[in-house]
Amino acid sequence: MTAAPVWSVDPRTGKHREQVAVEATADEVDATVREAHAARGALADRTVRAAFLRSAAAGLETVSALLIEVADAESALGPVRLTGELARTAYQLRAFADLVDEGAFLDVVIDHPDPAATPPVPDLRRWKIPLGVVAVYAASNFPFAFSVAGGDTASALAAGCPVVVKAHPDHPALSELVAKVLRRAAAGHGLPAGVVGLVHGFTAGVDLIRHPLVAAAGFTGSVRGGRALFDAAAARPVPIPFHGELGSLNPVVVTEGAAAGRAQEIGAGLAASMTLGVGQFCVKPGLVLVPSGAHGDGLVKALMDAVSDTEPGVLLDHRMRDAFLAGVGERAALPEVESPVTPGAAGAHTVGAGFLTVPAARLNQAGAHELLLEECFGPVTVVARYADEDELTAVLDRLPGSLTATVQLSPAEAAGEGDAASLLARLTPLAGRVLVDGWPTGVAVAPAQHHGGPYPATTSTSTSVGGTAVERWLRPVVYQNTPEPLLPPELRDDNPLNLPRRYDGVLER
Known part of the structure; x- marks a missing residue:
């Protein structure tokens, strides 16, 4: 069976602009996810990760005129609005790079043995590690800030998770261009192209959420579409976190x-x-x-x-x-x-x-x-x-x-x-x-921001905007009574990476 074409459409006229791609088959989704899964180790170095995010921001700015032209042709949102949104997207990438450099998101906690405690406390060392491949479902109404290089992608990459983006059908040409910018930035730091995958098509989106190597998902869209994916994520043999933004009355x-x-x-x-x-x-x-x-x-x-x-x-x-x-x-x-x-x-x-x-x-x-x-x-x-x-x-x-x-x-x-x-x-x-005494439209990208809410606004309590969005793609791990030579550098007593941490109950910065 011939794969269905993916067309770029002008919403001002309803006419096709160009064929951008074809919808991904199940085999192509599988190959994209496996390529992302294989790229996990390449993102382990936080210094490289932060540099990649900054290069991605610079790359978007370098070709901003082309990106805004294509985004406007596919969304009719206008150059003024899109210029501001692209600037926000680049700022967001750099903000996550700063967060990666700082390292507080690793949430390092070290407790030394206390045999006098009830019950006795062994040597415990806790931090957070990336979940794995994250599926990102792009939104229609923010073709930059909530799409291929948007907050879900930026926060997942900051956490050390490769992403596979399901492109939104309203801006497929822009999605392809932005994905190329991100992959070019990755290559500049020796990272494989698989750190950012892209697939098109409704069926591809369903195949993606069901793929056994996908470890978590982020979604922005309708209640109907988001709930279907949320249910699919929960129905897997191994359920995964699904962070969906659905509908909101505000x-x-x-x-x-x-x-x-x-x-x-x-x-x-x-x-x-x-x-x-x-x-x-x-x-x-x-x-x-x-x-x-x-x-x-x-x-x-x-x-x-x-x-x-x-x-x-x-x-x-x-x-x-x-x-x-x-x-x-x-x-x-x-x-x-x-x-x-x-x-x-x-x-x-x-x-x-x-x-x-x-x-x-x-x-x-x-x-x-x-x-x-x-x-x-x-x-x-x-x-x-x-x-x-x-x-x-x-x-x-x-x-x-x-x-x-x-x-x-x-x-x-x-x-x-x-x-x-x-x-x-x-x-x-x-x-x-x-x-x-204000109005809700306009969501500042700031450390104190929370963009989420009770269901059906979102399916989780996490935010999709601001630095704490990275927490969605991490899980805590504790090492108990582990000899220091076997510990990750992040958990060693001498703190060779100079990370913020809580050390025997005392917060160190």
């Missing part, structure tokens, strides 16, 4: 005081956040709880004015466009749902932004309105009007897990007056990142 609560004092500001900020990138950010605010009454009316009017001024945009592909149109149509048809600005088709290939309103009481009833508590990918949000605190609390109690939760407060509430602290405490169990 609720926002606007207090009565905030609506009274900052209606225009909040309405404009919400419009900008929900339409950023044509509403295709994983942290887009999808449900906004606004008080009923005059103050809430003013906020809705400000939102209506701002959204009405938003230009139509192109979604990443026509499948997403069709899903968006169907999703907003189904939601708008529900009883008591209104469309102050109707989201929908704005041309043959574009969509217009809009928002829906609904009484919050409707969300507290079982039935069709539960659809409003699910993410709708694209430039739309749902404004739920709550009558009192009890109604607000009841909605919050029904919400699924999200990447973010946001509260907009009055200055007095921000200063500690009223029940703002208890509201913040109620939002905390819902999300991995809680914001006050």
